[in-house]
Amino acid sequence: MRHASYRAPALATVLLALVAPVRFITTAAAAPAIGQPAPALIVPELGGHVFDLAKLRGKVVLVNVWATWCSPCRSEMPTLNSFYRSYHSRGLDLLGLSIDEAPDVPKVTQVMRQFNYPAALASAAKANGFGDPIAVPITYVIDAKGVIRAQLQAEGPSGVSRQALEKAVLPLLKGH
Numbered sequence: 001m002r003h004a005s006y007r008a009p010a011l012a013t014v015l016l017a018l019v020a021p022v023r024f025i026t027t028a029a030a031a032p033a034i035g036q037p038a039p040a041l042i043v044p045e046l047g048g049h050v051f052d053l054a055k056l057r058g059k060v061v062l063v064n065v066w067a068t069w070c071s072p073c074r075s076e077m078p079t080l081n082s083f084y085r086s087y088h089s090r091g092l093d094l095l096g097l098s099i100d101e102a103p104d105v106p107k108v109t110q111v112m113r114q115f116n117y118p119a120a121l122a123s124a125a126k127a128n129g130f131g132d133p134i135a136v137p138i139t140y141v142i143d144a145k146g147v148i149r150a151q152l153q154a155e156g157p158s159g160v161s162r163q164a165l166e167k168a169v170l171p172l173l174k175g176h
Contacts, residue, residue: 031138032130034151038063038142039129043097043120046109051095051120054146060172061142062094062165065122065133068107069100073137076159080139081115083165088116090173091144097122099136141168 041053066073084094096119112119141150150168
């Protein structure tokens, strides 16, 4: 009987892992702190350009960390795209930073074909001070001076809302 009792918790853990939504990354680093300068982020975009966060001073930047296998990530992407399209001309930039692995580039590229904002693979970064996220999706709001002003997480299965984006971003944009 003792032998079976040791297996039950392990079996329950395996079953829970199979049933629970996969949102957590096992290697977690400390998240960049709100009110602190944004860390370095230099990464080649899927389209070939290089995204360098430091060169975007003067603009408000959203860094959305996501994955193709993450349902809330995929659900919030149309909202992010619409928000980007509405405010890009007013000084908003957005990068979709995928934590998928390098062999998944075709999947990431396929997903991004329906959106207007650029994307990159975190694993291809030359510098990524954001580290591994505790959970995805997560969106960092960085002001025109390069300071992190908000960290937005999914508000349910549909991800971040337009209202949350407006509240965090609009006060930071020029001409608001």
